[in-house]
Amino acid sequence: MEQSNQPNETINIAQIIKQKNLVAYFQPIMSVTGKKILGLEGLIRGIIPGAEKTIPPQQLFSAAHTAGLTIPLDRACRDAVLSAFLDYYQVNPDLLLFLNLDTAIIDEVGGSNYLCDQVDKSGISPKNIVIEINESKALNTSGLTQFVTTYKNKGFLIALDDVGAGFSNMDRIAGLKPDIVKIDRSIIKDMDHIYHKQEVFKSLVNLTNKIGALIVAEGVETRSEAIQVLKLGGQVIQGFYFAKPGNDFVLKAELIAKTAEVVDAYKALLLKELDDYNQKCLAYTQTVNGMIKALAVVDHPDEFDGQLTKCLTGAEAVDCAYVLDESGIQCSDTVGAKNIGACEKLVFHSAKMGVDHSIKNFYYNLIKRKQDTYISEPYVSMATGSLCITYSRVFRLAAKKYILCVDFLETQQPLAAQLP
CATH class of the missing domain: 3.30.450.20 (PAS domain)
Structure with a gap:
């Protein structure tokens, strides 16, 4: 499908939500040292009714925000992703689904049971669901903390997204005690030869180790960046180097082989x-x-x-x-x-x-x-x-x-x- 560049006002967001004109895309998250696919991040694209064109997520959610339909769109997107993920889950019951949640919604609806109900109806276990939130966008700290505690108690995993970008609060990260911390592309880009980025990454690895969380390096695009992640203590990688998001994702053996190539290259570098x-x-x-x-x-x-x-x-x-x-x-x-x-x-x-x-x-x-x-x-x-x-x-x-x-x-x- 082609990607649409239409302005927000030409997108009938209400119709898209009602008719569920949404398609799920997935990007693999690789455990490089484990040489396996740890999980898939569920992403979304809108489909223009009657056209073979997709709407990028930023444009989709911007239109929903303008129309006051952010919460219905967010819920419709999760339905689409959960439904599409079920096939992968049935093949591999250990596979994790990284599910994005608009943090602003937490400020509005708090810890409602809507997400729990969605997951129950999907047939996917909560232990396989990683709820991705961007803590820096949450205005209500106590509400965010309550949400994280509630959903962790229900068996869900919590990931903090885009850590290291903008105004990520280290105190808040330590206080929330997430299961997974995703390091933003702004830190990963060119980290193989920018010393201060290496030090920031090492500091985040130390912090996550102390709170018992797993670190995921986002946006890795080159082999050098992948090897640098391993060198500085990271083990899990997401990015174009392994695969771009797609709506026809296949759990290919080539992905596993690529993790082995990275590990072998890292060993050679160590020697x-x-x-x-x-x-x-x-x-x-x-x-x-x-x-x-x-x-x-x-x-x-x-x-x-x-x-x-x-x-x-x-x-x-x-x-x-x-x-x-x-x-x-x-x-x-x-x-x-x-x-x-x-x-x-x-x-x-x-x-x-x-x-x-x-x-x-x-x-x-x-x-x-x-x-x-x-x-x-x-x-x-x-x-x-x-x-x-x-x-x-x-x-x-x-x-x-x-x-x-x-x-x-x-x-x-x-x-x-x-x-x-």
């Missing part, structure tokens, strides 16, 4: 990254060893700065370096391979001699856990604003223990460039 990491650590160790050798022959800690400056001349991989005493107090200046003062953002300042670093991981893990070497996760340096890792190593001078800290610049390559 490559491990090899790259080992090579990088070897280069880091050689640099640090040379610096410690130079520091260990001075007569007094006052000479640390001069030796660090000599060692870092031409060391393009090093952001900066400094020395701590056994108590975690910085006993050298922060010496940079490049001009640290070139950073114009006032929030970033290199630490000076006398600063206490005793609560930092690169100190605590060495002294309190009695390790000789510590390598941090990547982070933004407060000295220069660069993404870096800190490599710290214990050394001795005149029977006293010191810690050399070297910040190595960390590059973030697009995931696609890393794939074998």
